[in-house]
């Protein structure tokens with residue numbers, strides 16, 4: 001191990017042998033493995049990387065790619081089948097979060113217990129108790145038995161204890177995502193401080209923006225192999241490319257449908273939208289005064305899909321019915337990413353279109369064509385109708401019917417070269433001036 005490296009992983013492999021039966025497993029223990037007793041199941045193979053002191057390295061990969069297995073070998077809870085791992089320093093892993101807790105004891109008592117289990121002197125917990133209590137921020141529950149905690153409170157307590165134990169290497173994993181958004185934000189601030197203190201961090205996550213924000217490098221695992229090691233931005237791009245390819249036939253909602261012809265009679269249009277509707281009514285707000293009776297998502301060719309190549313368009317058709325007089329009706333659509341961040345929202349009003357008043361019983365079809373010039377990934381959509389009349393909020397109005405968390409829509413990218421980096425594409429023009437070749441040429445980059 002070099003003086004600056006704290007973790008060295010070389011030729012690492014883990015094989016979970018698959019036995020035909022429990023009997024075959026026991027027999028092989030007793031008399032040694034014979035050919036045919038088991039099948040090999042290599043969940044990690046040939047993994048090599050080094051982590052330098054003070055570095056923050058992200059470990060990313062889709063479900064089942066081997067992240068937890070790798071971490072368990074680094075913390076010593078699993079043994080490699082082949083290869084080696086060398087770790088220099090005290091490792092604390094969030095994935096062991098709360099494993100030493102006694103649920104009959106209070107949070108406060110568990111702080112002392114955990115400190116003792118990790119070899120700290122009894123005074124250490126006493127000195128740090130106020131800080132830990134403040135960070136956990138679980139109010140009176142700190143002095144109640146842990147068995148009465150919600151999963152969020154459990155994570156708060158465990159993470160607070162881990163923070164104050166000052167390990168040489170801290171392994172942070174998805175357990176963190178159990179806490180609420182505000183606690184997560186506090187944790188990320190704390191992680192940044194830990195990093196600034198010079199602690200080495202392994203950060204295992206599906207949260208690609210967090211990986212990009214806090215990691216110095218990232219390891220991408222795919223099928224048990226480290227397929228990329230390097231800059232977090234690049235690792236994330238490779239991750240998306242590997243994980244957002246479309247299904248071969250398209251994710252058809254209801255089979256390939258005929259295009260909604262522009263000239264189709266309104267009744268037929270409404271029937272088509274109804275027969276292809278993606279509304280599920282699961283998250284719905286409003287009094288339904290201007291009801292969204294159905295909504296359809298399709299390609300320009302009329303295929304009902306919930307996936308689109310990045311920087312290409314999908315059509316969203318809404319069938320509406322008024323149940324009361326709406327003076328200034330408005331209709332809008334919003335797109336949210338997996339962190340529930342509003343990526344884009346637009347309404348007819350934003351687009352400069354004012355609908356005339358609607359009387360009860362009146363029906364209407366509204367069509368939006370949205371270009372998904374966003375990072376590959378999954379997005380949910382919200383659809384809403386509103387009364388703008390007599391409301392202070394020029395943008396939102398008063399919601400009459402709103403469906404949230406529809407989809408998800410998969411935005412994919414299947415080319416080696418990404419079209420852009422970041423959350424969204426900003427239309428870009430560019431010029432290149434070459435003094436040896438006149439005249440200079442200007443070109444525009446457009447999405448489709």
Ligand SMILES: Nc1ncnc2c1ncn2[C@@H]1O[C@H](COP(=O)(O)OP(=O)(O)OP(=O)(O)O)[C@@H](O)[C@H]1O
Nearest residue numbers: 016017041043061062063064065066067068069070
């Ligand atoms: N004890 C075990 N016995 C057999 N197979 C196992 C065992 N533990 C894990 N595996 C298998 O190893 C593979 C990798 O699992 P692992 O939990 O390391 O993946 P992961 O990348 O952490 O996934 P996730 O993101 O879902 O947590 C999976 O196919 C899993 O089923």
